[in-house]
Amino acid sequence: MSTEPLAATFERTAEQGRICSVATRGHRDLQERVASYPALFPDPPVDGAMLSALAMSTAFIAPWCTAAELRTANRTSLWVTAEDWRIDSEIISLEEATATVAACLAVAEGGAPAADDQLTQFLADIRDDLTATPGFARLGHLWRDELRRMLDAELREWQWRANSASGTALPSADEYLANAAGYGATWVNISHWIATDAVETEEQLAALATASYAVEKVLRLVNDLASYKRDVKGGDLNILMLGLDEEQVRKQAVDQADQCQKLLDPLTRVSPRQVAYLRRVLDFTVGFYHGTDFWGVR
Template identity: 50%
Template structure:
């Protein structure tokens, strides 16, 4: 209680400066939301109004803006669009695909685009991905580090397909273990977006430590997977999705695992603070923002 009162009693100037900074970040989010709404409107078959409602665009843009408030609008725009594309894949795989063959075809088409191929005219997912690929490939760092993005994209697509398989098995009462589920956390599409950000930033210090940043991001991704699940359990049950709470006897088991993962993440991020402090802060802010955000809501709109 005393710490809360202390923050309220801070000087008026401090509060105005804090509010001004928060207002600046919210303005970045507002601009990002408008851009996402425009991209969604360009692909209406890919982004149906339910569940891709305006709040989803706002939530994505807000998460990215608060995660990297020092980034410029171009950097934020690329990250926002990469997240939105990931949501589209998630929707198609989790809720639209009826056979594994459809998912395999989707994966093959996306990887072809990631390799520089041109998508079919009726492939909205591929055309949106081609936009992202072309913008990323225009950055000098892509020549050397583009393979990292391509590998992470493959990992994400494979993870989404694996969860689709698990959902079919769940109908027969067969579920993955919590460890297996966490190993499949790339289906959250967090690290692949972070890699887009780091390559697009074209920052020498960041790129010199890209492998370490990806390893730390994977740890953060596992945390976000579980934090997300604590918030979305009821929705996941309605939608027929898997959730970590379905794999353990008690909610406390997931909460304990989050605590362990956070402790290890702190060690990784402490080490990165000496070599690339901005990106270490970026990953730490992802944990902090998501922990606060998921206490009362999640990203998806109503179906």
């Protein structure tokens, strides 16, 4: 029988209820985005459970945030899903993939999206929301740089998959992990920090981004462990296809997580909330991928 005071139990349970309320509001906003841009989100794999899991993850990673404060994190995560699906599953030529990346980068720079392109229309919505925030004028170039980094990584992986299909050599495991920016987490994190006015200087954001890159590599590893069978069936790349077994990948994830802590510890004094956020990104995602992943059954 628990000896915890009843008041403490109530307080903790009430806080969990509040977080779930934030997640529910986020889920509804994501449903509205999917309804606004239906061409981007085929069901499957983007089903209701995926949207719920996405909104729940941001709510538990940043439990101090309101639903409004998490809107950009949710929407950028959803946009990454759409972009990933477009490049991984719908584009059939390098020329088309390169043109898609160029169109997205042009919109990020302020260009108008094409009338028939929901991917860049959704990105323009995110850009316009961020442009209205206090810090975007001084930090927006880092947001655009990270978007470019993420999309370049996606292009590189597209080429690797094409090479695999044609019998050309695959990347090494180290090369694959160094390309983890394609996972999209750091771009989402930078978007969230700008949207919530969480950083003051370029130097602060750049230091946090460096730590986020290290976290992103762990996410890439644990995601690959969770999605290997699906990736084999769908023709996607996975680090387990590149000469490592599950035990080696788990050890690499542990070692990389230790490296994350070494990068995060010195940042605690200047950016305590953002460091807590990155640690919760790491811990929550590792726990989540222990049992499932975000994509619905294709």
